[in-house]
Amino acid sequence: MSGPNPNPPQNALRLHRDLDRIWGRPEGLRGWIMTVNHSDLGLRFMIAAFVFFAIAGCLAMLIRAQLATPDGAFLDTAHYNQIFTMHGSLMMFLFAIPMLEGLGMYLLPKMLGSRDLAFPRLSALGWWCYLFGGLIILAALVAGVAPDGGWFMYTPLSSKTYSPGINADVWLLGVTFVEISALAAAIEITVTILRMRAPGMKLTQMPLFAWYMLGTAAMMLVGFPPLILASVLLEIERAFGWPFFDVTRGGDPLLWQHLFWLFGHPEVYIIFLPAAGAISTILPVMCRTQIMGYSAIVAAVLGLVFLSFGLWVHHMFTTGIPHMALAFFSAASALVAVPTAVQIFAWTGTMWKGRPQMHLPMLHLMGFFSTFVMGGLTGVMLAIVPFNWQAHDTAFVTAHLHYVLIGGFVFPMMAAAVYWMPLFSGRQAIRGLGTMAFWLILIGFHGTFFIMHLTGLLGMPRRIDVYPDNLEWLWPNLVSSFFSFIMAAGFALFVLDLLLQMLFGPKARRDPWQAGTLEWGMATPAPAYNIASQPLPGQSAVQIARGEGLLPGAPRKRRETLVVDAISGAPRHVAVLPGNSALPIVTAAAIGVFVLLMLAGLYGLAAAALMAVAATTWSWQRFMGSTHDEGPLNVAPGLSLPVNHAVPDGLARTGLTCLLIANAALYACFLFAVGFLSVIAPSWPAPASSIATLPAGVLTGILCLTLAGTCGLARLPQAQGAKHSLFLMLTALVVIAALVPLLDDPTRHARDALRAAGLGYVALHCVIGLLLALVCMVQRLDGRIGEGRESAWPVWRIWQDYTLATTLILVLLVTLQEALQ
Known part of the structure; x- marks a missing residue:
C-alpha cells in the first residue's frame, strides 16, 4: 500500500468513460430529478441559498425604505412585521445554513479523496426538503400569511390567542421541514469526514476545512434538536391546546426562550465555523505559505464547539434570572472570545510570515x-x-x-x-x-x-x-x-x-x-466521480488520474468507494453506494403534503400523510444489502477488503449513531422542559392526578419488559429472532395504546401534556422499531441477512437499546414526579 499500483490500467480514457457512465446522471429532466451526486446537490444548495439571500436582501431594502423617514408611510404595520420576520428567517434558515451545507457537500469528498458522501440518497432528501420547505414559506409571503412574530417567534405572541391565523404555523412547520435538511447534512458530513477519507489520511492530517466542518456538523446534531422540540411543542399547543407555554395552565413562555436560544446562540458559531474553515484554506494560498498553528486552530475549533452551548442565557439577561446565573453566563460569553482570538492570531501570523497577494479572494x-x-x-x-x-x-x-x-x-x-x-x-x-x-x-x-x-x-x-x-x-x-x-x-x-x-x-x-490541495488535483469542473482511483499518501494527481491508487475504475459496474478507520484512516471495507433514484423526491413530497395538511387544519388527513411517509421510507430498504455471498474485493494488488453489508461497523451504523446523538439531544431538552416547568413555572404544583396507579404501573412494567426482551433478541446473530422481535414490538404498541386512556386530559395542565408527549415519544420509537424489525425479517427471508451478511440487523439492535433506555428514564421521571407531588 505504500506505493503506486505497478500494473496501472492500460486505457485511462476508457477508465474515465466507464466511471462517468456509472457515477453520472441521465440526461434531461429525469436525471435532474433523480440525481444523488454530491457535486450536483452541493451546487444546487449554494445556488438556491443565493436566491433566498437575494430575496431576503430585497426585504431588507423594504425595511430600510420604511425606516428612512419617521412616519414610515411605505408599509403598514402588519406587512412590516411580516417582512422583518421573513428577512431574518430567510437569512438564518434558508441562506446561511444551506449555504454551508452546499459548500461542505460539494468540497468535502474532493478534499478528502472520496468519490461521494456517505449517504447520497439522504443528501438528495435533504435537498428536496429544503426546496419544498422554502417554497412553502415564500408562498406564504406572497399570499400575505407569512410569519409576523419575529424570526425567534417568542411566546405568548406566537400562541393561538395572539396569532390566530396560520402565520405562526407557517414558521413552525416550514422551518422544521427545512431543518430535516440540516440534520441530514450534519449526519452526511460527520460520517463522511470520519469514515470516507483517503486511505492513510489520519484524523490529525485532515485539511483544516474538514475539522471546521466536523465541528459544525457536531454542533448541528446537538444544536438543532432544541429548536425542533420547541417548534413541535408550540405547534401541538396551537393545534390541540396542550399548554406547554400557557402560564395559566402550568406552562411558561420562558421555556420557549430557553429552547430557542439553546439553538440560537450555537447557530452563530455553526454559521461562523465553515466560513472560518474557508479562511484557513484560502488565506495560506493567497499568502504563498502554510497555515500557522494547525494544532492550535484545531483546539480552538473544539473549544468553540464546547463553549458555544454554555452561552444561550446571555440573550435572556433582562428576563429576571438569578444574579449567580447572570455572572456565570456573562463570564462564559466573554470567555468564548478566547478561541476566536486564537484563530485571528493564527491567521494574522500566516499573513505576517507569508507574502499576501491581493487577488479578489484576499480582498x-x-x-x-x-x-x-x-x-x-x-x-x-x-x-x-x-x-x-x-x-x-x-x-x-x-x-x-x-x-x-x-x-x-x-x-x-x-x-x-x-x-x-x-x-x-x-x-x-x-x-x-x-x-x-x-x-x-x-x-x-x-x-x-x-x-x-x-x-x-x-x-x-x-x-x-x-x-x-x-x-x-x-x-x-x-x-x-x-x-x-x-x-x-x-x-x-x-x-x-x-x-x-x-x-x-x-x-x-x-x-x-497553485494551491496544491487535493480538490485542485482533478479536472475543472470536477467529474461526477471526482477521482479515477482513491489516492495513497504521496501520489501525484497524474498517478491518481491514471488509476494507480486504490479501487481504480468501476470494474463491477457499480458505485464503490472506500471506508476507512475513523482515527487512523486505514482501509476497512468497500461501500457500495446507491445510484440515482426518485425515492428522495417522493419522500420529501410526502412530508410536504403532511406540512400542507397541518397548515390547513386537516389533522386526520395529515396522519394519513404520515402513513405515506412511512410507506415511501419503507421503499428505501429494497436497495440495502445483497442477496448473495460476496467475498472480499480486490482494491489493489495484495489488498482485498469486504463489502459494507458484510461487516457490523458499516456506514449505516455510524450514521445511526449520529442520528441518535441528535435524538438524545432532543430528549435531553424534553427532560429539561419537564424539570424547568416543575420548578420555575408559576402554576405548579399541578392538580391531583386521576391516573389509576395499579393498572398504569402494571402496563408500564409490561412495556419495559417487552422492550428489554427485544434488546435480548437483538443479540442473536443473523436476525434469528426477527419473527419474535416483531411480535414483541406489536405487543409494546398494544400496551402503549392501553396506557393512553389512563392518562389525564393533556389540555388540563402542562404536567399532563408533558406526560402525553413523553408517551408519544416512546410510541414513535416503538413504531420505528417495529418497521426496522420488519425490515430485518424481510431481509432474512430474501437472503440479504445471513452468514457473512449483516445488513440492517446491527442498526435495529442499536435502535432497540436506545428505545429501552429512554423509556426507562421516562418511567423513572414520572415515578419521581408522582412521589414529590
Whole structure:
C-alpha cells in the first residue's frame, strides 16, 4: 500500500468513460430529478441559498425604505412585521445554513479523496426538503400569511390567542421541514469526514476545512434538536391546546426562550465555523505559505464547539434570572472570545510570515478582518450584564448581529465563491467587476451598520416601523438607509460578476491558484466521480488520474468507494453506494403534503400523510444489502477488503449513531422542559392526578419488559429472532395504546401534556422499531441477512437499546414526579 499500483490500467480514457457512465446522471429532466451526486446537490444548495439571500436582501431594502423617514408611510404595520420576520428567517434558515451545507457537500469528498458522501440518497432528501420547505414559506409571503412574530417567534405572541391565523404555523412547520435538511447534512458530513477519507489520511492530517466542518456538523446534531422540540411543542399547543407555554395552565413562555436560544446562540458559531474553515484554506494560498498553528486552530475549533452551548442565557439577561446565573453566563460569553482570538492570531501570523497577494479572494478576506473583529468587540460589550441591560433589544444589537454574521460569514463566503469558482464552473474570473463589487459592499455595509450602533445607543428599539416622536433618530436612519442601497448595488454587481464568469470567462487551467490541495488535483469542473482511483499518501494527481491508487475504475459496474478507520484512516471495507433514484423526491413530497395538511387544519388527513411517509421510507430498504455471498474485493494488488453489508461497523451504523446523538439531544431538552416547568413555572404544583396507579404501573412494567426482551433478541446473530422481535414490538404498541386512556386530559395542565408527549415519544420509537424489525425479517427471508451478511440487523439492535433506555428514564421521571407531588 505504500506505493503506486505497478500494473496501472492500460486505457485511462476508457477508465474515465466507464466511471462517468456509472457515477453520472441521465440526461434531461429525469436525471435532474433523480440525481444523488454530491457535486450536483452541493451546487444546487449554494445556488438556491443565493436566491433566498437575494430575496431576503430585497426585504431588507423594504425595511430600510420604511425606516428612512419617521412616519414610515411605505408599509403598514402588519406587512412590516411580516417582512422583518421573513428577512431574518430567510437569512438564518434558508441562506446561511444551506449555504454551508452546499459548500461542505460539494468540497468535502474532493478534499478528502472520496468519490461521494456517505449517504447520497439522504443528501438528495435533504435537498428536496429544503426546496419544498422554502417554497412553502415564500408562498406564504406572497399570499400575505407569512410569519409576523419575529424570526425567534417568542411566546405568548406566537400562541393561538395572539396569532390566530396560520402565520405562526407557517414558521413552525416550514422551518422544521427545512431543518430535516440540516440534520441530514450534519449526519452526511460527520460520517463522511470520519469514515470516507483517503486511505492513510489520519484524523490529525485532515485539511483544516474538514475539522471546521466536523465541528459544525457536531454542533448541528446537538444544536438543532432544541429548536425542533420547541417548534413541535408550540405547534401541538396551537393545534390541540396542550399548554406547554400557557402560564395559566402550568406552562411558561420562558421555556420557549430557553429552547430557542439553546439553538440560537450555537447557530452563530455553526454559521461562523465553515466560513472560518474557508479562511484557513484560502488565506495560506493567497499568502504563498502554510497555515500557522494547525494544532492550535484545531483546539480552538473544539473549544468553540464546547463553549458555544454554555452561552444561550446571555440573550435572556433582562428576563429576571438569578444574579449567580447572570455572572456565570456573562463570564462564559466573554470567555468564548478566547478561541476566536486564537484563530485571528493564527491567521494574522500566516499573513505576517507569508507574502499576501491581493487577488479578489484576499480582498474579501480583508473585508472579513475589518468587519468581524468589530463585531467580536461589540459582542464582548454585550456580554457584560450592565451594558446588556442598556442596549438589549435596541438597534445596537441588530448592528452587532450583522457585523458578526455578514462579517463572519458573508465576506468569507464571497471569498470562497471567487476562489472555488474555477472548480465549480471550469472558468476563470473576468477582471475588474468583482473588485468594484467588493468596495461597494464594504463601504455600504459599514455605512449602514456602524451608524446603527449609534442609533441603538440613542435608544431606538428593534422591530418598530415608525418613530414620529423621536426625530433624533431621523438622520442616523436616513444615513443607514442610503448606504444600505449602496451595499445592495454591490451584491447585485457581485452576482453579475459570477454569472459573467460562468458564461464568458476564459477556460480555467487545473489548480489556477497553485494551491496544491487535493480538490485542485482533478479536472475543472470536477467529474461526477471526482477521482479515477482513491489516492495513497504521496501520489501525484497524474498517478491518481491514471488509476494507480486504490479501487481504480468501476470494474463491477457499480458505485464503490472506500471506508476507512475513523482515527487512523486505514482501509476497512468497500461501500457500495446507491445510484440515482426518485425515492428522495417522493419522500420529501410526502412530508410536504403532511406540512400542507397541518397548515390547513386537516389533522386526520395529515396522519394519513404520515402513513405515506412511512410507506415511501419503507421503499428505501429494497436497495440495502445483497442477496448473495460476496467475498472480499480486490482494491489493489495484495489488498482485498469486504463489502459494507458484510461487516457490523458499516456506514449505516455510524450514521445511526449520529442520528441518535441528535435524538438524545432532543430528549435531553424534553427532560429539561419537564424539570424547568416543575420548578420555575408559576402554576405548579399541578392538580391531583386521576391516573389509576395499579393498572398504569402494571402496563408500564409490561412495556419495559417487552422492550428489554427485544434488546435480548437483538443479540442473536443473523436476525434469528426477527419473527419474535416483531411480535414483541406489536405487543409494546398494544400496551402503549392501553396506557393512553389512563392518562389525564393533556389540555388540563402542562404536567399532563408533558406526560402525553413523553408517551408519544416512546410510541414513535416503538413504531420505528417495529418497521426496522420488519425490515430485518424481510431481509432474512430474501437472503440479504445471513452468514457473512449483516445488513440492517446491527442498526435495529442499536435502535432497540436506545428505545429501552429512554423509556426507562421516562418511567423513572414520572415515578419521581408522582412521589414529590
